[in-house]
Amino acid sequence: MSAAALTTRPPDPALLAWLGQAGEPPTSADEPAWLAELRHDAAARAPDQGMPTQKSEGWRYTGLSALIEQGFKPQQKPISALQSEDLDKALIDGLETYRLVMVNGQFEPRLSQLDGLPTGVHIGGLAELIAQDPDRLAGQLGQIAGAGQHLFTSLNTANFADGLVMLLDEQVQLDRPVELLHLSIGLDEPSVAQPRHLVVLAAGAQAELIERYLSFDQAPYCNNAVVEIRLAERAQLHHYRLQQESPSAYHLSGLYLEQAAASRYRGINIGLGATWSRTDLVTRFLAEQADCGLQGLYLAGDRQLIDYHMDVQHQVPHCSSRENFKGILHGKGRAVFDGRVYVARDAQHTDAAMSNRNLILSPNAEVDTKPQLEIYADDVKCSHGTTVGQLEPEMLFYLRSRGISAPLAQRMLCLGFAGEIIDALGPEPLREQVTEAVGQRLEQSPL
C-alpha cells in the first residue's frame, strides 16, 4: 500500500529554505564529523519526507498554507537587544529556578542564572558544548528523534544552531526546577528559529524542567523546536511546557522521549498562545516498568489553531502510559487532538489509557479529535475516552442560584474543568500563573 504519493507533495521552497546551509556548520567550523553527517542526512531526507497535505492522516485537520504564506526565513545572526529589566516581565514571581534564557533561539548567558548547580549536573547552551566538548553529545543528540515524525524535525536537525543541554549524572537530584525560557522578538524579516534541546538523565537522576515560550511583541515569527529526552533506569523527569506566545506567532514543537526501565516521565503541556501551533509528542519505551504520563490543556480562541499529536509506542511489556488532554474552544478557535497508542505483539501487560475532553463554547469553534488504539497484544488494558460538549446548564444554574453571575459561573466551571491539568503543574507559582492566564483569557474573550 503506497498511498504516500497521494498524501505528500514536494516541500514548498519556502520550507526548504529552513534547511539553511545544511552540512555547513552554522555556528562553528569545528563541528565533529558525526554532527555534520547528521545534518547532511536530515537535509537529504527532508525532500523525501515531503510536505504533508491534508490527505495525509497526521495533517488531515491542520493546513500548512498559512504557515507557508508567511515566508519565514532562517534567522541569520543572533540578536540580543534584551536587557535584564526586560526579562523581569517574563519571570514568574516566587518561582526559584536555574534559568537558561534563549532569545530567538540563541542562548543568552547574560540573562541566564545557572549559579550554584550541584556537581554532576551540566546545564548550558548547545552551541557552546558543540564547540567545547562535542563528545558529550555523541550518541545522544539526534539519536532519540531519529528521522522524526515529519519534515519539520528534519528541517530542525539540518539547521539547528543552539538550544539547551541538560545532563544529569547518576542519582543526581536537583533542588530547584530548571527553567528554559524562550523569548521571541519580532525581526524586520519574519524569521524562523529552530532551537534544539537535549535532556539526558542518567540512572536514578531526578529533575523538574519548565519550558516556557513567550513573545516580546506582536510581530509574526515562527519557532520550530525539537526536544530530545532520554531517561535512563529509574530516572524521573517532571516536564512542564507552557506555550504562551503572541497571537501572531507560529509554533512547531516536536518532543521525542525515550525511557529505560522503571523510569518515569510526567509531561504537562499548556497551550494558550500562537495563532497556529502544532505539537508532536513521541514516546518510546526501551524496557519494562517504565511509566509515561502526558497531560495537556489547550485554550483556543479567536482564529487560533492548536494541534496536539501524540504517538505512544509500547514495544516492550509491563509499561504504562496515560494521556489526559483537555481543551476549551471559544470564539473562532479550532483544536485538533490526534493521539495514537500503539501496542506491539510483545508488549504484554501494557496499561494504557487516553482521554480527551473538550468544552466547546462558541458556534464558530471547532474541535477534531482522533484518539486511536492500535493493539497487537492480547493481555493488555487499554482504553480511550473522548467527550465534546458544552457547560452543563444544570451546573450553571446551580452556581447562579447561589448568587454568582452567569459570566463568572462560566469562568468558574471552565477553570474547574481546566483545574485537573493545572493542578498537575508542580511549583505553586507556576500553577498560579497559568490559572491567572487562563482566567484572563476567558474573561477577555467572549465565550
Place this chain on the structure above:
Amino acid sequence: MSAATEYDHLVRSEYEHGFVTEIESDTLPPGLDEQVVAAISKRKGEPDWMTDWRLSAYGKWLNMPTPEWAAVQHAPIDFQDISYYSAPKKKEGPKSLDEVDPVLLETYQKLGIPIEEQMALAGIAVDAVFDSVSVATTFRDKLAEAGVIFCSISEAIKDYPELVRKHLGTVVPPTDNFYAGLNSAVFTDGTFVYVPKHTRCPMELSTYFRINTAKTGQFERTLIIADEGSYVSYLEGCTAPQRDDNQLHAAVVELIALEGAEIKYSTVQNWYPGDANGKGGIYNFVTKRGDCRGARSKISWTQVETGSAITWKYPSCILRGDDSVGEFYSVAVTKGRQQADTGTKMIHLGRNTRSTIVSKGISAQHGQQSYRGLVRIAGKAEGARNHTQCDSLLIGDTCAAHTFPYIEVKNPSAKMEHEATTSKISEDQLFYCRSRGLSEEDAVSMIVNGFCKEVFNELPMEFAVEAQKLLSISLEGAVG
C-alpha cells in the same frame, strides 16, 4: 486442559456451511467493458434509462482509484477475471415453493434455514437470492394488501420505474467510492422495498443471500424507501459455500427514511472466511448508507459479522431531518486470517439529531480488526448528541484490534461521548465460570455472548438466536 491439543483440534474444525450446490447457471464469461455492462442490462430486459445509468457509472468508475486506506491487506483484484453475470437457468421465477429447484431448498436446509418452517413459524417473507437473481418470493399477497412493495430490484425497475428512478443512487451515488461505482455499473439483482405512508410493514422482511457459482462476483443492490410515518424491519443473512478462489462481493444498500419513518436493518454475515492459511474466502466490500431525510425519522443498523476473508463496510446514517435518529450496533469476529475494517459514519446535519454507536470486536488467532468511525456534527446541528462505545476483546496473542475514531464537532450545543476499551477475557472470569462447572469453551462463549449482549438485544428475536449460535461456532477452536 492441554491448550495446545485442544487448540489444534479445534482450529481444524471445518467451515460448517462449506458445500457447493450443483445447479446449472447461465454465466457470462469473465471480463468487464461497456459491452458487458450493456449485456447485463439487456439480459435483464431493462429500460434504456437504466442501461444509460449503468454505462455512465461505468465511465466514472474507470477513473476512480482503488481504495487503499483501510487497514486490510489483500492481493490486487483482477477485475477482468470476474464474471459479472450468473443466473440460474430458469426463464420464469417460481410462483410458489413447489416451483423452486429442490436442490436449492436442500441447500437452505443444510444451512439450517428450513424455509417453510421459518415462514410458517416466524411469519417471515423470504426473498431468497440464489446468486444474483431472485427465485422465490413469498408472502407477497399479504404485503400487497398493506401496500408494501417487496420484490427484486430487477422487477422494481420494470414495474415501479418512477420510484426506482427517483431514488436509486441518491444515497450512494455511483461516484461515492470505487466499489459503489463498480456495483452501479454491473449490479445484477437485489431487493427493493417501498413502504407507503403511515404503514407498518406487517412482517419482518428477510432475504438470504448465497454466493454460489465459482468465480462469480456478486453485486447486490438494495433500495429501501420508507415513506412518511411508516416502519419496516429488514433482515439480511448470508452464508456461502466453500471455495478456493477469492470471491468479490461489493453490494450497495441504500435506505431512505422520510418524515417520521423508521427503518431497522439487521445483518448476519457468515460468508466463507477462507481456510486456516487464509486461502479462499470472500472479499466483502460493501457500501451501506441510510438517509434520514425527513424530520423525526430513524435508521438503525445492526450487524453480526463473523464471515468473509476481508470485510470492509461502514453502514452509515446521514441525519438530515431534524430530530432524526441514527443507530449502529455491531458485533464482528475475526479469527484465522480474517481481516475486518468496519465501523460507521454518523453525519449530523439536522437539529437535535441523535446517534448511538455500539461496536464490539472480537479478535482471535491471526484475526485483524479495526473499528473506523466518523462522527461529524455540522455547524447547524444544534443540540446534536452522539454516544459511542467501542470495545475490543482479544483472544490469543497473535491477533490485533485497532480503533480509529474520527470526531469532528462544529456546534457548541452538541454533546459527544466516545469510549473505547480493549481487553481480554480475564483469568478470574474464566476461573469463576469453570469453578461453577463450565468447560473453558463454554465459559468463553458465555463471556463473549455477554460482551455482545447489547448488540444482540437489538436483533429481532429469531435472528438473535441464530447470531448467538453463529458466534459460538465461530469461536470454536479460537480458545487456546
Place this chain on the structure above:
Amino acid sequence: MLSVKGLKAKVGDKDILKGLDLEVGPGEVHAIMGPNGSGKSTFAHVLSGREGYEVTAGSVDFNGQDLLGLEPEERAQLGLFLAFQYPVELPGVNNTYFLKSAVNAIRKARGDDELDAVSFLRLMKERLKVLHLNDSLLKRPVNFGFSGGEKKRNEIFQMAMLEPKLAILDETDSGLDIDALRIVAAGVNALRGPERSMLVVTHYQRLLDYIKPDYVHVLAQGRIIRSGGKELALELEEKGYSWITDGEAA
C-alpha cells in the same frame, strides 16, 4: 415577605401549577406537602428561576420585588435560597472558592464590602461549628464524589453561609437515612430566626418531626387545596393523601 398569587406554570405543553396562592411572613416556616406529581418541585424551581418552566399567569412578590422577572443569581442576591433535591456535582470547582465567590457576589449586591480571605475563613469556621460539621468537605470539589448525606449537609452549610431571607428546602429528606436526616434537620433548625422564612417541600411527614412547621399546606393538581397547622401533617400521615384529594374531586 413572599406573596404568591394565582401562579400558573407549565412544562412543555403540560400544565403543572394551576393557580397557586401562598403567603409567607417573616420568620415563618411553611411546609408544602403533596403526592408525587402534584407540582411541589415545580413550585420550588419556578421560585428559584430554573429554566424549562413557563409561567403563564400569576405573580410572585418577594419583599416588594417581582421575583419572576429576575435571573437566578438576582433572586439569590435578594435572599432566596434553594436547597436542591439533587445537588449538582461540580468537578474541579473547589468548595471553598465556590462559597467565597457566592458569598461575595451576594454581599456586593447588598452593598456590603466583599470579605477577604481571612474574614471569610473565620466566618466559615464559625458556621461549621454552629452546624457541628467538620471541614473535610471544604477542600473537595463542590458535591463531587459526596455521599447523599454529605451533599445535603453541604446544602445546609451553604445556606448558613449565604444567610438567605427565604430558604426553600426541596425534598431535603429524600435519600437520607434517619441519622443523616437528624443531622440535616438540626442544621436547619439552628438556622431558624425571626428574619428567615422557610418553605419545606416534602412528600413525607417524617421530616416535619424534626423541622416543626408553623403552617402546613397540601398541594395537589397544581393548587393548594388545604392549609392548616402542623396537626394537618399528622392527619395526612395517618389517612394518606387520598383523604384530601378524593374529597377535592368529589
